[in-house]
Amino acid sequence: MIKNKKKIMLIGILLSATIAIAILIMAYKNNNSVEALSKYGSRGSEVSQIQTKLKRWGYYNGNVDGIYGTQTVNAVKYFQRKNGLAVDGIAGPATLKAMGIYTSSTTSSGGASNSSNVNLLARLIYGEARGEPYTGQVAVGAVVMNRVKSSSFPNSISGVIYQSGSFDAVRDGQINLSPDATAKKAAQDAINGWDPSYGAIYYFNPSTATNKWIWSRPMTITIGRHRFCK
Numbered sequence: 001m002i003k004n005k006k007k008i009m010l011i012g013i014l015l016s017a018t019i020a021i022a023i024l025i026m027a028y029k030n031n032n033s034v035e036a037l038s039k040y041g042s043r044g045s046e047v048s049q050i051q052t053k054l055k056r057w058g059y060y061n062g063n064v065d066g067i068y069g070t071q072t073v074n075a076v077k078y079f080q081r082k083n084g085l086a087v088d089g090i091a092g093p094a095t096l097k098a099m100g101i102y103t104s105s106t107t108s109s110g111g112a113s114n115s116s117n118v119n120l121l122a123r124l125i126y127g128e129a130r131g132e133p134y135t136g137q138v139a140v141g142a143v144v145m146n147r148v149k150s151s152s153f154p155n156s157i158s159g160v161i162y163q164s165g166s167f168d169a170v171r172d173g174q175i176n177l178s179p180d181a182t183a184k185k186a187a188q189d190a191i192n193g194w195d196p197s198y199g200a201i202y203y204f205n206p207s208t209a210t211n212k213w214i215w216s217r218p219m220t221i222t223i224g225r226h227r228f229c230k
Contacts, residue, residue, distance in 0.1 A: 037090055037091060037092045037093075038050055038068055038090070038091040038096075039068060039073075039089070039090040039091065040068055040069070040070075040072075040073050040089065040090075041068060042068040043066055043067050043068065044066055045066065046091075046096075046101065047066045047067065047068045047072065048064055048065075048066040049099075049101050050068075050072065050076065050091050050096075050099065050101065051063075051064045051065070051066070051072055051075075052064050053099050053101070053154065053159060054072075054075045054076070054079060054099075056154065057079075057154070057159075057163050057164050058164055059075045059076075059078045059079045059082075059164065060072065060075035061075075062075075068091075073089040074089070076089050076090070076091055076095065077089045079095070079098075079099070079162075079164075080095060082164055083098055083162045083170060084170075084173060084175070084176060085098060097116070097158060098158050098162045099156075099158065099159060099162070117157045117158075117191065118184065118187050118188055118191060119179070119184070119187075120157060120158055120161060121141050121144060121157055121161070121187035121190065121191065122179035122183040122184040122186070122187035123169075123175050123176070123177065123178075123179050123183070124140070124141075124144065124161050124167060124169055124170075124175060125137050125140050125141050125179065125183045125186050125187055125190075126174075126177055126178075126179035126180060126183035127167075127168075127169025127170075127174030127175050127177055128140050128167060128168065128169045128174075129183075129224075129226065130180070130182075130183065132223070132224040132225065132226065133223060133224045134182060134186060135196045135223055136196075136223035136224040136225075136226055137182065137183060137186035138186045138189045138190050138194055138196055139195075139196045139197040139200070139203070139221075139223050139226070139228055140186075140190075140197075140203065140226070141186055141187050141189070141190025141191070142190045142194065142195040142196060142197045142200070143197055143200050143201060143202065143203055143228065144157060144160050144161060144190070145157075145190050145191065145193075145195070146195070146197070146199060146200060146201050147160040147201050148160055150201060152201075153201070157191075161175070196221070196223065197220060197221065197223075197228040198220040198221055198228070199220060199230060200220045200221070200228035200229055200230055201229075201230055202214060202217055202228070202229050202230070203226045203227060203228045203229065204226065204227055204229075205225050205226060205227075206222075206225075206227050207225065214229070217229035217230060218230050
């Protein structure tokens with residue numbers, strides 16, 4: 001009887017230890033996943049990237065010091081508010097993705113990243129140019145790609161698309177519509193290098209445009225209702 005009691009006690013101790021270890025492992029993983037996101041109090045190169053991009057796009061006026069302080073929190077909230085994201089001031093996967101900052105938290109492979117880029121560009125094309133000739137839809141995508149290549153704009157597709165004030169489809173929420181097959185094909189063609197805009201970095205509808213500055217830009221081509229220019 002005594003031996004049986006000792007066995008039961010030993011089994012109980014081992015079981016308790018196993019459960020405790022499992023809890024500690026889960027807590028460690030959760031804590032590390034939370035710390036992988038940039039938030040108030042975070043420091044490092046990712047914070048510097050966030051500050052640099054937000055400063056370039058006009059959301060952040062502070063120093064690029066790699067310290068996630070109150071100014072950075074407010075700038076992230078401003079960016080999130082303007083781009084239809086959850087406004088919490090935390091640079092989580094969705095916010096980092098919108099900024100064009102890719103980490104293990106935002107994408108697990110190059111293929112996933114490319115698929116995400118095609119989908120995002122297709123959503124912009126659908127929001128900005130559905131109903132336009134196919135060549136015109138590709139040209140809108142090409143404008144985004146030309147901006148990515150230009151030193152005057154963000155260096156990622158998401159960064160260009162979500163740059164403050166750049167596209168009406170982002171401002172009015174049409175970026176969130178589901179793109180059709182034509183928009184997806186146009187996005188892929190643009191990413192693959194087809195540029196029917198002839199190097200344009202802007203486009204506008206002459207029948208609705210009121211900005212005098214855009215009329216001063218050198219025209220490259222007119223496709224459908226859009227005039228493309230440099």
